[in-house]
Amino acid sequence: MSNYAYIALIPLLPLVSFLILGLFGRRYFNSLSGVLGTLSLLGSTILSAYAAFQYFFVDGKTNGIYKQFIALKYHWLQFSPQVSIDMSALIDPISVMMILLVSFISLMVHIFSLGYMKGEERFATYYAFLSLFSFSMLGLVLSGNIFQIYIFWELVGLSSYLLIGFYFERPSAVAAAKKAFIVTRFADLGFLIGILLLAFHAETLDFTILIQRLTTNTPQLSSLTRTSFLGISMLGWGLSLVFIGGAGKSAMFPLHIWLPDAMEGPTPVSALIHAATMVVAGVYLVARLFPVFALSGPSVLQLVMYVGAFSALLASIIACTQTDIKRVLAYSTMSQIGYMMFALGVSGFIGESRLGYTASMFHLFTHAFFKSLLFLCTGAVIHMIHSNEIKDMGGLRKIMPLTHICFLIACLAISGIPPFSGFFSKEEILLAAFHKNKMIFATGLITSGLTAFYMFRLYFLIFWRKTCHATPHSEGTISMKMPLLILSVFAIISGFVPFGRFISADGANLDSTVHLIFSIGPVAIALFGLSAAAALYKKENDRAARIAGFLGNFYKSAYDKFYVDEFYIFITKKIMYNLIGRPAAWFDKHIVDGLMNGLASVTSFFSELIKRFQSGRIQLYALYFFGGVGALVLIFIYLWK
Amino acid sequence: MIGIPLTHVLLVSTALFFIGTYGLFTRRNMITMLMAIELILNSVNINFIAFNRYLYPDKLNGVFFTLFIITIAAAEAAIAIAIIINLYRSHQSIDVQDAEEMKY
Numbered sequence: 001m002s003n004y005a006y007i008a009l010i011p012l013l014p015l016v017s018f019l020i021l022g023l024f025g026r027r028y029f030n031s032l033s034g035v036l037g038t039l040s041l042l043g044s045t046i047l048s049a050y051a052a053f054q055y056f057f058v059d060g061k062t063n064g065i066y067k068q069f070i071a072l073k074y075h076w077l078q079f080s081p082q083v084s085i086d087m088s089a090l091i092d093p094i095s096v097m098m099i100l101l102v103s104f105i106s107l108m109v110h111i112f113s114l115g116y117m118k119g120e121e122r123f124a125t126y127y128a129f130l131s132l133f134s135f136s137m138l139g140l141v142l143s144g145n146i147f148q149i150y151i152f153w154e155l156v157g158l159s160s161y162l163l164i165g166f167y168f169e170r171p172s173a174v175a176a177a178k179k180a181f182i183v184t185r186f187a188d189l190g191f192l193i194g195i196l197l198l199a200f201h202a203e204t205l206d207f208t209i210l211i212q213r214l215t216t217n218t219p220q221l222s223s224l225t226r227t228s229f230l231g232i233s234m235l236g237w238g239l240s241l242v243f244i245g246g247a248g249k250s251a252m253f254p255l256h257i258w259l260p261d262a263m264e265g266p267t268p269v270s271a272l273i274h275a276a277t278m279v280v281a282g283v284y285l286v287a288r289l290f291p292v293f294a295l296s297g298p299s300v301l302q303l304v305m306y307v308g309a310f311s312a313l314l315a316s317i318i319a320c321t322q323t324d325i326k327r328v329l330a331y332s333t334m335s336q337i338g339y340m341m342f343a344l345g346v347s348g349f350i351g352e353s354r355l356g357y358t359a360s361m362f363h364l365f366t367h368a369f370f371k372s373l374l375f376l377c378t379g380a381v382i383h384m385i386h387s388n389e390i391k392d393m394g395g396l397r398k399i400m401p402l403t404h405i406c407f408l409i410a411c412l413a414i415s416g417i418p419p420f421s422g423f424f425s426k427e428e429i430l431l432a433a434f435h436k437n438k439m440i441f442a443t444g445l446i447t448s449g450l451t452a453f454y455m456f457r458l459y460f461l462i463f464w465r466k467t468c469h470a471t472p473h474s475e476g477t478i479s480m481k482m483p484l485l486i487l488s489v490f491a492i493i494s495g496f497v498p499f500g501r502f503i504s505a506d507g508a509n510l511d512s513t514v515h516l517i518f519s520i521g522p523v524a525i526a527l528f529g530l531s532a533a534a535a536l537y538k539k540e541n542d543r544a545a546r547i548a549g550f551l552g553n554f555y556k557s558a559y560d561k562f563y564v565d566e567f568y569i570f571i572t573k574k575i576m577y578n579l580i581g582r583p584a585a586w587f588d589k590h591i592v593d594g595l596m597n598g599l600a601s602v603t604s605f606f607s608e609l610i611k612r613f614q615s616g617r618i619q620l621y622a623l624y625f626f627g628g629v630g631a632l633v634l635i636f637i638y639l640w641k
Numbered sequence: 642m643i644g645i646p647l648t649h650v651l652l653v654s655t656a657l658f659f660i661g662t663y664g665l666f667t668r669r670n671m672i673t674m675l676m677a678i679e680l681i682l683n684s685v686n687i688n689f690i691a692f693n694r695y696l697y698p699d700k701l702n703g704v705f706f707t708l709f710i711i712t713i714a715a716a717e718a719a720i721a722i723a724i725i726i727n728l729y730r731s732h733q734s735i736d737v738q739d740a741e742e743m744k745y
Contacts, residue, residue, distance in 0.1 A: 611745040612745070614744050614745045615741070615744050615745075616740075616741035616742060616743045616744030617737070617738065617741055618737050618740075619665070619666055619674075619737060622665060622666065623666055626662065626666075
């Protein structure tokens with residue numbers, strides 16, 4: 001096994017750039033900081049590409065199986081001989097795939113931001129935050145220790161918070177940042193408890209050992225399955241809680257409410273964090289622990305499957321009704337992550353049933369390209385129009401030809417039209433679902449049609465409908481166009497990667513072929529969605545409004561996001577506030593404060609009584625003194641025995 | 642000299658002490674109060690000397706104490722007069738009742 005020590009540099013380069021830009025950037029080289037951040041990411045990307053090449057093509061395989069190994073390890077906190085928190089770099093197919101993906105998308109976003117954020121006053125701060133995010137995300141995917149992944153998990157949450165609230169002078173951005181932070185923190189509480197449960201019983205925090213102990217017949221596994229709480233075994237609790245953490249980050253129902261609001265951040269940030277990388281961390285986490293889920297906790301995997309499928313369907317219905325383009329994309333992201341989740345849920349660990357796992361990772365891979373492309377195109381549109389609302393757009397295909405083409409490519413890819421990349425990954429997911437659970441398959445199929453519908457609704461509303469009007473400025477700088485072009489190329493070709501050969505649940509080769517007969521159904525449904533969108537939105541007409549009126553309350557509740565936010569507000573404001581907050585406030589005001597005030601008033605009462613002694617007359621003081629001495633003398637003479 | 646009993650001497654010193662105390666508490670003039678304090682100190686001096694003379698005539702401990710107290714009284718007088726002068730400068734008076742600001 002050759003040396004992989006350089007892999008440490010991949011996350012550390014952005015860390016260095018974060019430190020330099022964060023400490024000195026704004027004061028000394030504000031306008032140069034973008035270039036500096038981009039260069040450090042370029043370094044990371046090159047190293048990642050080299051690592052991927054070395055792992056996948058040179059020496060990753062032994063006996064036809066891609067191995068999992070620790071490239072680097074640094075003991076950080078040693079609790080006991082077995083349990084320690086290490087900083088390590090775990091190399092296996094998914095982590096190598098992820099570092100390549102994360103650094104590449106991050107690089108594209110860095111380049112795009114050079115144009116998009118130009119002239120921003122806090123330009124250096126923006127790049128510092130981007131670097132911090134890249135560092136944390138790369139550290140997250142390389143984590144070889146479940147506690148290390150938790151640390152980086154929180155770091156990506158923090159950088160997401162900072163970037164959502166980047167325009168902190170806007171109250172809505174501040175509220176969105178807080179919401180994202182609180183919701184994901186709430187989910188991370190579950191994650192932490194899950195980690196502690198698993199680690200307590202498995203007696204290790206190390207992924208490799210943890211997975212090995214929890215998938216084979218060991219005392220640790222039986223201790224987890226023997227003890228139970230509320231009728232569910234500890235293993236079930238641990239895995240479910242870890243999944244809740246993942247669901248919070250990945251915006252799965254019912255913890256998805258932060259993602260649409262997170263679109264308050266700058267659009268390139270949405271492309272990087274809330275489309276391609278951070279939000280798939282939950283999928284990555286489940287995939288990382290997949291052997292445990294598949295071999296020891298199939299019921300939790302069922303939960304993953306149902307949550308994923310339900311989120312996918314729900315989000316795609318909501319996405320059809322939204323009018324803010326970034327929110328449509330946010331719900332679309334949620335829906336696609338739902339796809340990845342249920343693909344993991346339907347997967348098994350052996351033979352043909354492994355397809356779901358591969359398909360999930362494949363979709364993660366292709367989705368990153370076309371979704372970040374969509375977001376960057378949206379960024380270009382917003383940069384031009386200065387509005388997020390669909391009604392302000394229309395007929396842009398003449399003014400923004402390049403963006404138009406790129407957006408079209410991404411829409412075709414996400415809708416699953418062959419030969420674009422989304423087709424291949426979606427086919428695999430649907431195929432895996434078809435073999436496992438027909439209901440999930442049907443949900444996936446409907447979602448697929450809805451996806452095509454809402455994406456092309458967006459496409460036609462932005463680029464067709466009206467006739468264009470003249471604009472004062474052009475489409476964008478070269479630094480904004482280049483990432484669009486590169487990502488479009490990847491959105492087209494990334495589907496042709498023979499993914500099963502590189503990534504599968506157990507590392508062995510999984511041949512995936514496109515089943516032409518099977519593909520007819522999904523593609524037909526996607527085309528149906530596409531043409532429906534074309535019929536409704538290509539020209540200005542009132543058909544869409546008529547359909548909305550026909551659907552009535554259902555349309556309205558979808559438009560209002562099925563009142564999930566209102567439900568949370570009801571829970572927090574009405575129930576928690578009235579049942580816990582108010583009694584606690586009463587207790588604080590009357591008991592705690594009362595105790596302190598009582599102490600103070602007693603003291604002040606007595607001091608009022610005795611303050612007259614301090615009259616300012618020296619002779620009186622001397623008299624008191626003399627009286628005191630006299631009293632002491634009397635005591636000594638008559639009472640001291 | 643030895644014919645005078647110890648109690649007589651103690652009576653003198655006690656009288657001196659209470660005269661001094663009375664002066665300290667009743668006089669408003671600070672210089673008078675200083676003089677009263679000197680009286681109290683001197684009554685103590687007399688006590689020391691008397692006990693030394695009558696109880697341990699071959700020793701000199703009491704005499705040494707007295708010498709110390711005289712020295713201290715001198716220093717104390719210097720400080721007290723400095724205080725009085727300062728008081729006079731700030732209040733144009735050396736009456737203690739004119740300096741009552743330091744109260745609750």
